[in-house]
Amino acid sequence: MSGSxxxxxxxxxxxxxxxxxxxxxxxxxxxxxxxxxxxVLIKPECLxxxxxxxxxxxxNRLSRIADADRHKGVVAFSSGNHAQGxxxxxxxxxxxxxxxxxxxxxxxxxxxVGRMGGNIVSYDRATGDREAISQELVEESGxxxxxxxxxxxxxxxxxxxxxxxxxxxxxLGVTPDQLVCCTGGGGxxxxxxxxxxxxxxxCALWAAEPEGFDDHGRSLAAxxxxxxxxxxxxxxxxxxxxxxxxxxxxxxxxxxxxxVTASDADTLDVIAFIWKHLKLVAEPGGATAFATLLxxxxxxxxxxxxxxxxxxxxxxxIFRQALDRL
Amino acid sequence: MSGSxxxxxxxxxxxxxxxxxxxxxxxxxxxxxxxxxxxVLIKPECLxxxxxxxxxxxxNRLSRIADADRHKGVVAFSSGNHAQGxxxxxxxxxxxxxxxxxxxxxxxxxxxVGRMGGNIVSYDRATGDREAISQELVEESGxxxxxxxxxxxxxxxxxxxxxxxxxxxxxLGVTPDQLVCCTGGGGxxxxxxxxxxxxxxxCALWAAEPEGFDDHGRSLAAxxxxxxxxxxxxxxxxxxxxxxxxxxxxxxxxxxxxxVTASDADTLDVIAFIWKHLKLVAEPGGATAFATLLxxxxxxxxxxxxxxxxxxxxxxxIFRQALDRL
Numbered sequence: 001m002s003g004s005x006x007x008x009x010x011x012x013x014x015x016x017x018x019x020x021x022x023x024x025x026x027x028x029x030x031x032x033x034x035x036x037x038x039x040v041l042i043k044p045e046c047l048x049x050x051x052x053x054x055x056x057x058x059x060n061r062l063s064r065i066a067d068a069d070r071h072k073g074v075v076a077f078s079s080g081n082h083a084q085g086x087x088x089x090x091x092x093x094x095x096x097x098x099x100x101x102x103x104x105x106x107x108x109x110x111x112x113v114g115r116m117g118g119n120i121v122s123y124d125r126a127t128g129d130r131e132a133i134s135q136e137l138v139e140e141s142g143x144x145x146x147x148x149x150x151x152x153x154x155x156x157x158x159x160x161x162x163x164x165x166x167x168x169x170x171x172l173g174v175t176p177d178q179l180v181c182c183t184g185g186g187g188x189x190x191x192x193x194x195x196x197x198x199x200x201x202x203c204a205l206w207a208a209e210p211e212g213f214d215d216h217g218r219s220l221a222a223x224x225x226x227x228x229x230x231x232x233x234x235x236x237x238x239x240x241x242x243x244x245x246x247x248x249x250x251x252x253x254x255x256x257x258x259x260v261t262a263s264d265a266d267t268l269d270v271i272a273f274i275w276k277h278l279k280l281v282a283e284p285g286g287a288t289a290f291a292t293l294l295x296x297x298x299x300x301x302x303x304x305x306x307x308x309x310x311x312x313x314x315x316x317x318i319f320r321q322a323l324d325r326l
Numbered sequence: 327m328s329g330s331x332x333x334x335x336x337x338x339x340x341x342x343x344x345x346x347x348x349x350x351x352x353x354x355x356x357x358x359x360x361x362x363x364x365x366v367l368i369k370p371e372c373l374x375x376x377x378x379x380x381x382x383x384x385x386n387r388l389s390r391i392a393d394a395d396r397h398k399g400v401v402a403f404s405s406g407n408h409a410q411g412x413x414x415x416x417x418x419x420x421x422x423x424x425x426x427x428x429x430x431x432x433x434x435x436x437x438x439v440g441r442m443g444g445n446i447v448s449y450d451r452a453t454g455d456r457e458a459i460s461q462e463l464v465e466e467s468g469x470x471x472x473x474x475x476x477x478x479x480x481x482x483x484x485x486x487x488x489x490x491x492x493x494x495x496x497x498l499g500v501t502p503d504q505l506v507c508c509t510g511g512g513g514x515x516x517x518x519x520x521x522x523x524x525x526x527x528x529c530a531l532w533a534a535e536p537e538g539f540d541d542h543g544r545s546l547a548a549x550x551x552x553x554x555x556x557x558x559x560x561x562x563x564x565x566x567x568x569x570x571x572x573x574x575x576x577x578x579x580x581x582x583x584x585x586v587t588a589s590d591a592d593t594l595d596v597i598a599f600i601w602k603h604l605k606l607v608a609e610p611g612g613a614t615a616f617a618t619l620l621x622x623x624x625x626x627x628x629x630x631x632x633x634x635x636x637x638x639x640x641x642x643x644i645f646r647q648a649l650d651r652l
Contacts, residue, residue: 024351025348025373031441047351047605051605116356275607277377278373279606279638281607282605312605319601
């Protein structure tokens with residue numbers, strides 16, 4: 001597949017990852033519904049293999065590599081969740097994986113990649129160019145570069161989360177008013193939004209981003225891709241990207257309503273809430289969307305809102321800070 | 327229904343709680359499987375409404391109370407998880423609930439009961455008689471006493487977790503060798519064991535208990551109900567009961583293979599493991615069964631093992647102690 005993926009590609013991806021990815025449920029919490037005065041349905045992708053949704057797209061992409069090319073390996077750059085998704089998919093498919101990770105990536109993510117047998121190459125997030133480093137590795141080895149969002153199989157793979165959401169909403173007999181999703185490069189919300197709106201065309205989509213890293217929100221308002229002023233400086237590391245993706249943005253410009261934001265403190269509060277009431281472990285950049293419900297950026301009263309918890313790979317020191325806020 | 331419940335009562339309970347209880351998934355973890363050299367399938371009942379499986383039985387029981395009797399209310403005694411299950415089921419059904427709780431119950435459980443509108447009566451676990459206190463409340467009000475395990479509707483309700491496990495195993499095409507379940511009064515393992523063995527008759531069942539509170543293990547060995555020497559003194563508060571139930575023990579004597587135990591330290595280690603690798607929040611007495619896999623009491627090599635995480639209502643101070651062990 002080349003070019004922009006469609007709903008049939010997402011259905012095809014669902015077949016491809018079936019039996020490999022976790023079919024995560026749609027959860028609901030009484031305390032949350034009461035507090036927000038609406039109905040919130042939660043998709044806990046922290047329960048996905050490797051602790052984030054990224055395994056979906058990675059397995060879908062890697063399983064399309066021709067047998068004859070698999071020995072050359074794959075290369076990916078990522079702060080950690082895509083890295084782990086690629087490392088596990090590679091291991092399951094018998095493909096060598098090299099992962100380019102920033103030196104400040106959370107230890108739990110670096111450790112996860114190592115546990116899955118990935119070969120790690122470090123770089124400095126402020127000064128290094130991860131794309132250049134990856135490109136060099138690819139040229140040396142003939143490996144396949146696996147982008148974290150700008151790839152049709154990746155977008156379609158992440159979209160399988162949206163198919164599951166749509167199926168579960170159907171089973172509940174519920175029509176969603178809106179869906180809020182943590183957004184870095186925009187692959188998950190592109191695929192998931194497409195799958196949910198295929199079934200529920202009136203469902204609004206909100207990209208949730210870290211305060212100060214709202215490239216999607218500003219790009220959607222401007223109608224073109226704009227960059228963030230900074231490259232680092234938030235604990236929501238999973239969704240710090242310079243700018244919306246080349247392939248994802250045209251999809252998202254078409255289907256998204258707008259952007260919303262949460263501060264780092266908001267995400268710590270909501271990690272504690274999720275721990276206490278939902279019994280789930282969220283990481284800061286996996287809790288951003290949830291935080292935009294509790295900080296009031298997304299209006300939830302008398303509405304049906306779907307929210308994704310996109311990852312749970314959090315270092316204990318950050319998690320303790322969240323518990324301290326209870 | 328009176329007397330001992332059967333598989334049809336469990337199926338009937340599944341109908342009764344459908345749309346009210348969370349249909350929890352069956353999860354699997356690569357790191358865990360590798361470490362244990364077998365395949366482990368995890369039923370995360372910490373994701374159930376009120377944070378433990380207890381809502382299943384409570385809703386099944388309370389929904390059977392005749393309309394004309396509902397205004398008289400219900401009374402339950404519990405260290406916290408059954409209390410919350412009853413309080414929420416009562417709220418949903420419009421029934422007043424009074425809960426008799428030990429004064430040393432975890433704050434998070436007391437708070438949960440209060441949030442759901444339950445009226446709390448405290449007693450001292452070492453000197454008070456919760457059955458006598460409850461009986462007095464029932465005689466005053468005409469309320470229905472809701473036992474935490476010795477009731478056929480409660481056992482059948484808890485058994486719905488086992489039906490879901492059996493359905494998911496079927497869908498995976500997997501035959502379980504054994505199932506390990508945290509055991510207090512024995513209601514969950516009685517119902518769940520019955521449902522799983524109805525589909526997989528050769529599945530062994532293990533009751534997991536706190537070290538020093540192994541009344542089931544010793545009762546199974548003796549062929550009759552024996553008591554624990556102590557009533558308190560473990561952080562695994564959810565499954566500290568004096569002795570196996572009158573109604574549950576005949577069922578469990580028939581179907582269980584034996585008992586296994588975990589120390590408090592084992593459960594703290596496993597809470598940290600579950601946090602790190604499964605992104606779930608377990609409480610000590612909800613992690614006991616899982617701990618008996620990691621401490622080696624249950625042999626898992628080359629076997630398919632089903633394990634239940636039965637609750638996640640843990641106070642932050644205990645949870646921090648678990649994280650400190652990472």
